[in-house]
Each structure stands twice: as C-alpha cells, then as structure tokens.
Amino acid sequence: MAGKNKVIKAAAPKKAKTAKPKAKKAAKATVAKAVKPKTVKAPKPKKPKAEQRKAPKAKKAAKTHKPVVEEQEQLLSSEVAFEGPLFRVLRDRLIEPGGKEGVRDIIRHNGSVVILAVDNHGKNKKDPWIVVERQYRHAAMQFLWELPAGKLEQGEDPLEGAKRELKEETGYLAKKWKPLVEYYASPGFLGESMKVFLAEGLVAGEAHPEDDEQIEIRLVKLSEVLKMIEKGAILDGKTLTSVMLYARKARGKHKK
DSSP: OOHHHHHHHHHHHHHHHHHHHHHHHHHHHHHHHHHHHHHTTTTHHHHHHHHHHHHHHHHHHHHTTTTTOOOOEEEEEEEEEEEOSSSSSEEEEEOOTOOOEEEEEEEEOEEEEEEEEEOOOOOOOTEEEEEEEEETTTTTTEEEEEEEEEOOOTOHHHHHHHHHHHHHHHHEEEEEEEEEEEEEETTTOOOEEEEEEEEEEEEOOOOOOOOOOOEEEEEEEEEHHHHHHHHOOOOHHHHHHHHHHHHHHHHHHHHH
16 A cells, blocks of 8 residues: 555656646747747838838939039120121120130020010910011021010010010010020120010000011910911021920929
8 A cells, every 4th residue: 555655756756747748839839929029020121121221222313413613704805897776796706614615606686585475364274375476587588477576675674674575576465474585695706685475364455566676466376376386387486496495394383
C-alpha cells in the first residue's frame, strides 16, 4: 500500500509540466499579435522618400526663377537714317551684351495699342461677338482682317490711346477695360511695342476714321473668327495673338 502511494505522488508533477507549455504558447500568441500592427505601419516610411523626390524639383524651379542680372549694351553712336510721320530709322553702332560690336538699323516707334472689343450681351456668353475690321494694307499688298488698332502719340497713356482708337475707327465705346498682353511683333529690327486691351460692355456710336483709312467694320462670332484663323483667312499678327490668347483664357474660365 505504501508503494502505491508513492506512484500517485510522482504523477502530480507531470500535470504541472503539461501546464507549462500552454503558458508558453499563450505568450507566443501574444507576441505574434503585437507584431501584426508593425507590418501595417511598414509602408509609412515611404512618405519621406516621396518628399525627398520632390525636393530636387523645388530646387530646380528655384534656380530657373532666380533673378538674372542682365548685361547692358553700350551704345557707341546713333544717327537718324530716315524720319517720317509714323516712325524713324536709326543706325546704331553698339557693343552688345557679351562684348560683340555691331551696327544695327532699327525702326523706332512710339508704340501701338490693339483693342479686342467683345460684345457679350447675347445669350451665349461662351461665343461672344468680336469687332473686326477689313482694310487694304499696302505692305502686305492685300486686304486683311484685323482688330482695331493704332499708334500712340508721344507720351500718351496707352489706355487713353486705346479708347481713342476704338471710338475713331469703329464708333464703339466700352464700359470695361482690361490689359490683355503686350508683345513685340518683330524685335529683330522693329522697336514697336504693342499693348492689347480687352474692351467689354460695348456701346455703339459713330466712327470717325482718318482720311486715309477705308475700314469695313463687322461683328463676327468668336467661334467664326477661330475658324477663319484655322483656314488661314486671318494673317494679321496682332489679331492672331490677341484672339487666340483670349479664347484660351475664356475656355479656362468656363471650365471652373
């Protein structure tokens, strides 16, 4: 009987041993659960990489927009080769930026104004009427479709000049004026700057063109003017520049 009791007591530790592995398994399971969130958060370090990729672009953009200190030309001499009522031709001897010496024949001009007169009183605001002119141009040896335009007087304010030219050539007044763009048509030899104004809120009136001007005035839909440009029916540079820029801006405005 005493021997049997010893056997029963020896079996008790076996139960304790079987309980220990269960505790270990539970601990492993809890560790495994703690690791899982780390695998979800792993993609987050990619964000700094994206920021690092953008950084060089920002640096490049900053370099291109840095103010450039431009060299100045040195004018050695200038003489008037021709002078007329519209412009004068100068023969200039100069040292250009970069050190090259040369002689240039340059047409000097007070500058001009161009008027893109838009009548948008109709129902279709996306396709307004545009005031265009047709007149004969001897330099081009043909009739051209153009926007109203004219030269500025010495020291004249460009906006006042634009209002004057629109009224004289077409008879129209405008309630709203806004600068559209300024450009040089042929800067290789022509110093004429052309300032384009957008005129809206048109009021019809009587035209008073100059004696040497024979101008045919028409109102043409913007869509039709663009078709004329595509077909090559409009060859005038100021008209091409102004109408196409206005149409592009108008498309962007209507998309918003």
